[in-house]
Amino acid sequence: MTSQKTTLTITRPDDWHLHLRDGEQLKDTVADASRYLGRALVMPNLLPPATTTELALDYYHKITAVRPQGSQFEPLMSLYLTDKTDPEEIRRAKASGKIVACKLYPAGATTNSDSGVTDVKNIYSVLEVMQETGILLLVHGEVTDPSIDIFDREKVFLETILPDVVRDFPTLKIVLEHITTKHAVKFVEQAGDNVAATITVHHLLFNRNHMLVGGIRPHFYCLPILKRNTHQQALVRAATSGNKKFFMGTDSAPHFQQNKETACGCAGAYTSHAAVELYAEAFEDAGALDKLEAFTSHYGPDFYGQPRNSDTITLVKEPWTVPDTLPLGGNKLVPIRAGEVISWAVK
Ligand SMILES: NC(=O)N[C@@H](CC(=O)O)C(=O)O
Ligand SMILES: [Zn+2]
Numbered sequence: 001m002t003s004q005k006t007t008l009t010i011t012r013p014d015d016w017h018l019h020l021r022d023g024e025q026l027k028d029t030v031a032d033a034s035r036y037l038g039r040a041l042v043m044p045n046l047l048p049p050a051t052t053t054e055l056a057l058d059y060y061h062k063i064t065a066v067r068p069q070g071s072q073f074e075p076l077m078s079l080y081l082t083d084k085t086d087p088e089e090i091r092r093a094k095a096s097g098k099i100v101a102c103k104l105y106p107a108g109a110t111t112n113s114d115s116g117v118t119d120v121k122n123i124y125s126v127l128e129v130m131q132e133t134g135i136l137l138l139v140h141g142e143v144t145d146p147s148i149d150i151f152d153r154e155k156v157f158l159e160t161i162l163p164d165v166v167r168d169f170p171t172l173k174i175v176l177e178h179i180t181t182k183h184a185v186k187f188v189e190q191a192g193d194n195v196a197a198t199i200t201v202h203h204l205l206f207n208r209n210h211m212l213v214g215g216i217r218p219h220f221y222c223l224p225i226l227k228r229n230t231h232q233q234a235l236v237r238a239a240t241s242g243n244k245k246f247f248m249g250t251d252s253a254p255h256f257q258q259n260k261e262t263a264c265g266c267a268g269a270y271t272s273h274a275a276v277e278l279y280a281e282a283f284e285d286a287g288a289l290d291k292l293e294a295f296t297s298h299y300g301p302d303f304y305g306q307p308r309n310s311d312t313i314t315l316v317k318e319p320w321t322v323p324d325t326l327p328l329g330g331n332k333l334v335p336i337r338a339g340e341v342i343s344w345a346v347k
């Protein structure tokens, strides 16, 4: 009989890609995020988006105001890049001490990306200052050309857009967010040490069959869209390989139940209720539980040039059932694995 681990103590994790939204939703999303995360890199795709230091700092204070008592959860902020971002804004962002990254959304690529960048050349002067000041570039890596198949949009972005940026800004730190393909794994592996990637837990656990076979399941619909199983396997290999370029970023993205379960449902999957618990399952399935801690808790802060958290959390093998819905700003969301059992819990 093989010995099965039943407890696992790891350095406190950080989530390097998280949507907390704002308004009434914040208290619910922050409650989940602050259960055990040390830090989270908070995405700026609000309505209106957090395009300036002032807006991002205002958002920071709204988040910390609803942090549960005693929580040490620390939000790290990002700016939303547009065609009109002023390079001087980057210096203000850096000086704030709270903003560590800027987010490139190709205009129209995903949820709340309408004010995004229409041509990466439009932000070259901004990238110049980011490179100089050490602000990271986070990339939603998909093209928006309507003629490109949705399953190919990440691959084509890596072929046509990202190589120029990597070449023209050789010391800019770049995180390719929520990668979904073997092409992205290869791109990141072959790039210099200034290029890394986040991998979500839903892209490790699921492929497009989970979304489309036996009925269409809108809660699996997110962007970049789930790909075929061979890509899923490449992501699992990368996440569990011990390569420091791949680390945790859940892309947990809450949407109201009625906005997902509709004729034109929006993109985003919610995993913040069980993020590390689900990563533990994915790593255990791959026989790589020993690689979990570095992925959730070491490589992210290392890449961002931040200290690793100094305390720990403990996972226990205690199956629990995910509620069918969770509260979201007086409304409801349907989390990933709703009504199903998760085998790991965080003590
Ligand atoms: N991933 C998603 O499908 N949705 C995200 C946006 C994003 O991260 O692309 C959201 O904000 O809902
Ligand atoms: Zn995205």
Ligand SMILES: [Zn+2]
Pocket: 017, 018, 019, 043, 251, 252, 253
């Ligand atoms: Zn996201």
